[in-house]
Amino acid sequence: MASSLHNLLSKIIKKGHLTVHGSGGTQHYGGGGGRTVTIRFTDEAAEKEMVSDPQLKLGELYMDGRLLVEQGDIYEMLALIKDNTLVEGLNFSMVWHGVLRMIEAQFRNRVPINHNRKNVSHHYDLDEKLFSLFLDEDWQYSCAYFNPPGISLDEAQVAKKRHIAAKLLAEPGQKVLEIGSGWGGMAMYLAESSEVDVTGITLSTEQLKISRERAAKRGLANSVRFELQDYYYLPPTKSYDRIVSVGMFEHVGRLNYKKFFNKVNDVLSDDGVMVLHSIGQPYPAIYNNPWIEKYIFPGGYIPSLAEVLPSIEKAGLLVSDIEILPMHYAYTLRHWRERFMANKDKAVALYDERFVRMWEFYLAGSEMAFTHEAFHIFQIQIVKKRQAVPDNRDYIYEKEAELREFEQRRIPLDKIAV
Template sequence: MASSLHTLFGKIIKIGSMTVRGSGGERHYGNGGGRSVTVRFTDEAAERELAYDPQLKLGELYMDGRMIVERGDIYEFLALIKDNTLSEGLTFPMVLNGIRRIIVSQFRNRVPINHNRRNVAHHYDLDEKLFSLFLDEDWQYSCAYFNPPGISLDEAQIAKKRHIVAKLLAEPGQRALEIGSGWGGMAMYLAESSGVDVTGITLSTEQLKISRERAVKRGLGNKVRFELQDYYYLPTERKYDRIVSVGMFEHVGRLNYRKFFNKVNDVLAEDGVMVLHSIGQPYPAIYNNPWIEKYIFPGGYIPSIAEVLPSIEKADLLVSDIEILPMHYAHTLRHWRERFMANREKAAALYDERFVRMWEFYLAGSEMAFTHEAFFIFQMQIVKKRTGVPDNRNYIYEREAELKAFEQSRRPLEKVAG
């Protein structure tokens, strides 16, 4: 094994057990307790590359089949690393790479270019059959709500929609806007459950096509419409009583938070209510994870709540409720990864084995962020007037009970695709 990687693993792995098979034979690290994984490197160059730049190269080597997990899986490997402290394992090349990425990130922050359409297409315009391999029946590609614990993924995604719609306080005849409408599930649930006229906007042509087809099939053509539209260019003369955005804010970018909430202020009615559902992290990031930035979500950024609140305040909006969901996305991602891996042969037929390993690494790494790095989901209820919502939270649970009754008589969802 390359001496640099041997030194790195020797510094890092104190808790748990890791066996590494490589160019110099087999080596063992850790105290023998806890998690136990075995990995194999196919060439010495892979070992050197990982030691030089683990943030980027770990995912690339796994994708390329040059690092193979022989005992356990890639989640267990990542979790074992995170079970141990990384500060003692930092090397000079790793520090240099970090400094370089900070400089690049700061430059991009100061010279912003609108690549929203391109960035969305990179991820969401993949073959629709891919998403059918691991999402629920309604294709909810955001955190589910496992309340009560132990319910199925399909039940948890319905619970998520129910919880959010309850916070919206939607009433028949109101006009609603969904920013980032995905495959249309939330908009259709909102329209059918609450009698609301809904406009959903997206930058994904594939999601737009499927959303429109689904709305027509459910006879919602007059109540739900979907448009290919960047939120920034929404016309200000059209006002909405309710605004919802689920899993889209992570793509706005921290330099654009003020623009985002200014636009919300422009299009939200004076007595309107917005619910924002987003991934959050416990503190601002200096730069994005380079592997995620390159292969999965270019241009994305997960905010801390402290980064979001100032832009809400400067846009003359009020936060009327914040709820933190700490582990629900970990459970969601575990369901997605297990479903995806159960269908890995179908995924490989759509793309190839390298893509399958990339997607597995993405799902495993994302799950690990919630189990080991204190990432969470936050739901913010935002208003212009404090009197726009009740002064207690009882209405949420009362409305959820009404929505559960609606769900019992709701027409079953049609199969989306795949």
């Protein structure tokens, strides 16, 4: 094994047990008392690359099959590393790559270029069959709400829609805007449960196509429409009673928060209500994870509440409710990863082994962010007038009870005759 990798792992792994099979034989690290993981490097060059830039190379080596996990899985390996401290193991190459990424992030923040359509297409315009391998029956590609604990993924995704719909306080006949409409599940739920008129906007051509097909199948063509539209170019002359955005804000970028909430202010009616559901992190990031930036979500950024709230206030909007969901996305991602790996052969047939390892690493790394790095979901309710919502939260639970009754009557999409 490369001496540089041996020295790094000796400094890092104190808790748990890591066995490494490498070019120079087998080495053991850690004092036990935690996770047990065994990995294998297929060549000495891979060991050296790992040391040079672990934030990027760990994922790349796993994708390329040059780093194999022989005991445990990739989540257990990532969690083992996070269970230990990395600071004392830093070398010059790691520090230098970190400095370069900080400089790049600062430059990107000062020279904003709108690549929204391209960035969204990179991730969401993949083969639709891929997402069917691990999502719930309604194709909800955002954090589920596991309340009560232990419910299935499908039940938790319905609970998420129910919880958000209750906070929206939508009433029959109102006009609703969904910013980032995914595959249409939330828009259709709102239209049917609250008898509202919904416009969903997306930058994904694949999601647009499927959303329209699903809405037509449910007979909602007159009350739900989907458009290929950037939120920034929504005409200010249009007004919506309710606005919802679920899992889209992570793609806005911190330079654009002011633009985003100014646009919300433009199109939200004076008595309107918005619910914003987004991944959050406990403090602002200096730069994005380089592997996620390169392979999964180019241009994405996970905000902290401290970065979001000032832009809401400066736009002349009021925050009427904030709820933090700490671990629900960890549970969601675990379900997704288990479903995806159970359908591994189908995923390989769609793409190839390297793509499957990339997707597994993405799901595992994302789960680890919620279990080990205090990532969370925040739901912010936003109004223009304080009187737009009640002064207690009882209405949420009362509305959820009504929505449960609606769900009992609702016909599943796969049971609707074409």
